[in-house]
Amino acid sequence: MAKKEEMDLEAFGRFAEPALLILISLADGPKHGYAITSDIAQVAGFRPGPGTLYGAISRLESRGLIVPLASEERRVPYQLTALGEKALRARLAAITAVAEAGRRRLARA
């Protein structure tokens, strides 16, 4: 069973947000680095640099949240693991809870 801290994206420091966006990008299927960057640009409105992207990818991979597939020429696609999906669901639930709390307070103000 995975330890809680291995799934905690907050522990990634400045790579927490890129890591979350990578997990979101891989949620609908495997993608290689360039496709992930383009997808993040569409979803979040900014393109993470290669240093940031692979800093986050190495962290996700070392914790077993994503896994590389067989390479296509020089490109290596990555796939979300079951552990990664669990971590993504947990993070999105936490974000939703915070957003809901914010909305409720604004409605009362």
Added chain:
Amino acid sequence: MSWILRLYPRDWRQRYGHEVATLVAAERPSFRLYADLLAGAIDARLNPQWTPIQPTMEGDDTMNAIRSLCAVPEFSKAEQLRSAAWMIGASAILTLLGVGLDALESQSVISRAVLYSAFPAALTFSLRNTYLSVLEPAKRRIVLGVGTIGMFLFMLAVVYFASIAP
């Protein structure tokens, strides 16, 4: 542009280098790109994360996760003991040398520089059996030599300028 990838650790380059190079080739060179790669190189050296496993889909996700976690670089008990021995031994020798020089000439610039650089130099030496062990012997000697001598010269300069400061 490939020169900047050489700032990353060798193991990291072997694992992710060609993927990053492909991505970099598709980007327009810019200050932001260079800064991002430089920050990434510093992070890769300070927080090694890579997992030297080959791309595979054999086994289920749990097994892949376990293999990835087990592949985090570790050092053997013997390497850790040798590293600790270098740290303690070099610290003791350099501290004794500093105390000896201080006995010859109290509060001299050289004795203070030796004392101040004793621990960081010993720490550098202790890396020869761990993080620096991946380097070829010749390169390792250069890193150790330049690191310790540079450390001493830096401390010497600091102590000297502190001593002449009004």
